Amino acid sequence: MGAKDDKVVEAIFELMRRDLGWILAYHLTLWTVAGLAGWQLLRRLVRRKGWDRKHPWLRYGNFWHYLLTGEVLEMRDISGNTTLEDARHLDFIFVDVVVAAGSQHALLRHII
Numbered sequence: 001m002g003a004k005d006d007k008v009v010e011a012i013f014e015l016m017r018r019d020l021g022w023i024l025a026y027h028l029t030l031w032t033v034a035g036l037a038g039w040q041l042l043r044r045l046v047r048r049k050g051w052d053r054k055h056p057w058l059r060y061g062n063f064w065h066y067l068l069t070g071e072v073l074e075m076r077d078i079s080g081n082t083t084l085e086d087a088r089h090l091d092f093i094f095v096d097v098v099v100a101a102g103s104q105h106a107l108l109r110h111i112i
Contacts, residue, residue, distance in 0.1 A: 050074070068095070068112070 016023070045051075052058040053074040059066070066072045070093065093112040098105060 068093075 046058050052060065053066070053071055056075075056077055063072075066075065095110045095112060097108045097110070099108060100106075
Protein backbone atom coordinates (compact mmCIF):
# COMPACT_ATOMS: atom_id res chain seq x y z
CA MET A 1 0.00 0.00 0.00
CA GLY A 2 1.14 3.50 -0.73
CA ALA A 3 4.14 4.81 -2.57
CA LYS A 4 7.28 2.68 -2.26
CA ASP A 5 9.51 4.70 -4.53
CA ASP A 6 11.67 7.33 -2.79
CA LYS A 7 11.25 9.74 -5.70
CA VAL A 8 7.45 9.58 -5.45
CA VAL A 9 7.58 10.21 -1.71
CA GLU A 10 9.95 13.13 -2.22
CA ALA A 11 7.65 14.59 -4.86
CA ILE A 12 4.64 14.31 -2.56
CA PHE A 13 6.47 16.06 0.29
CA GLU A 14 7.69 18.77 -2.11
CA LEU A 15 4.09 19.42 -3.20
CA MET A 16 3.00 19.61 0.43
CA ARG A 17 5.83 22.03 1.24
CA ARG A 18 4.96 24.20 -1.73
CA ASP A 19 1.23 24.40 -0.87
CA LEU A 20 1.56 24.45 2.92
CA GLY A 21 0.01 27.94 3.17
CA TRP A 22 -3.07 26.86 1.23
CA ILE A 23 -3.39 23.65 3.23
CA LEU A 24 -3.21 25.55 6.53
CA ALA A 25 -5.69 28.19 5.30
CA TYR A 26 -8.10 25.46 4.23
CA HIS A 27 -7.96 23.72 7.60
CA LEU A 28 -8.21 26.98 9.56
CA THR A 29 -11.26 28.04 7.54
CA LEU A 30 -12.87 24.63 7.89
CA TRP A 31 -12.38 24.50 11.66
CA THR A 32 -13.51 28.11 12.15
CA VAL A 33 -16.73 27.65 10.19
CA ALA A 34 -17.48 24.35 11.92
CA GLY A 35 -16.77 25.83 15.35
CA LEU A 36 -18.97 28.88 14.81
CA ALA A 37 -21.83 26.81 13.40
CA GLY A 38 -21.61 24.36 16.30
CA TRP A 39 -21.46 27.18 18.84
CA GLN A 40 -24.64 28.78 17.47
CA LEU A 41 -26.50 25.46 17.40
CA LEU A 42 -25.39 24.62 20.93
CA ARG A 43 -26.38 28.06 22.16
CA ARG A 44 -29.88 27.73 20.67
CA LEU A 45 -30.30 24.26 22.13
CA VAL A 46 -29.27 25.44 25.61
CA ARG A 47 -31.78 28.33 25.46
CA ARG A 48 -34.64 26.19 24.11
CA LYS A 49 -34.20 23.45 26.67
CA GLY A 50 -33.71 25.91 29.55
CA TRP A 51 -30.41 24.35 30.56
CA ASP A 52 -28.93 27.80 31.25
CA ARG A 53 -31.52 28.35 33.99
CA LYS A 54 -30.80 24.97 35.56
CA HIS A 55 -26.99 24.97 35.34
CA PRO A 56 -25.04 28.13 36.30
CA TRP A 57 -22.03 27.25 34.13
CA LEU A 58 -24.20 27.49 30.97
CA ARG A 59 -25.54 30.99 31.69
CA TYR A 60 -24.89 34.15 29.75
CA GLY A 61 -22.61 36.70 31.36
CA ASN A 62 -25.40 39.29 31.17
CA PHE A 63 -27.55 38.68 34.23
CA TRP A 64 -29.89 41.54 33.25
CA HIS A 65 -31.34 39.36 30.50
CA TYR A 66 -32.59 36.84 33.06
CA LEU A 67 -33.76 39.54 35.43
CA LEU A 68 -35.79 41.53 32.90
CA THR A 69 -37.34 38.49 31.22
CA GLY A 70 -38.35 36.96 34.55
CA GLU A 71 -36.25 33.86 33.94
CA VAL A 72 -34.43 34.58 37.19
CA LEU A 73 -37.44 33.12 38.98
CA GLU A 74 -36.58 29.72 37.49
CA MET A 75 -33.04 29.77 38.91
CA ARG A 76 -33.18 27.86 42.15
CA ASP A 77 -29.49 28.27 42.96
CA ILE A 78 -29.63 32.05 43.54
CA SER A 79 -29.76 32.77 47.26
CA GLY A 80 -33.04 34.28 48.39
CA ASN A 81 -34.72 33.32 45.14
CA THR A 82 -38.30 32.12 45.16
CA THR A 83 -39.37 29.28 42.96
CA LEU A 84 -41.54 29.85 39.93
CA GLU A 85 -44.55 28.40 41.74
CA ASP A 86 -44.10 30.87 44.63
CA ALA A 87 -43.86 33.80 42.20
CA ARG A 88 -47.26 33.33 40.58
CA HIS A 89 -48.68 36.03 42.86
CA LEU A 90 -46.70 38.73 41.00
CA ASP A 91 -48.95 41.04 39.01
CA PHE A 92 -46.32 43.19 37.35
CA ILE A 93 -42.64 44.12 37.34
CA PHE A 94 -41.69 47.76 37.88
CA VAL A 95 -38.47 48.87 36.15
CA ASP A 96 -36.44 52.09 36.56
CA VAL A 97 -33.83 52.68 33.86
CA VAL A 98 -31.34 55.53 33.60
CA VAL A 99 -30.35 56.27 30.02
CA ALA A 100 -27.86 58.72 28.55
CA ALA A 101 -28.46 60.45 25.22
CA GLY A 102 -25.53 62.65 24.40
CA SER A 103 -24.91 64.87 27.42
CA GLN A 104 -28.44 64.44 28.80
CA HIS A 105 -29.63 61.75 31.19
CA ALA A 106 -33.16 60.54 31.69
CA LEU A 107 -34.93 58.27 34.16
CA LEU A 108 -37.46 55.96 32.51
CA ARG A 109 -40.02 54.16 34.62
CA HIS A 110 -41.99 51.31 33.15
CA ILE A 111 -44.30 48.54 34.25
CA ILE A 112 -43.75 45.23 32.50
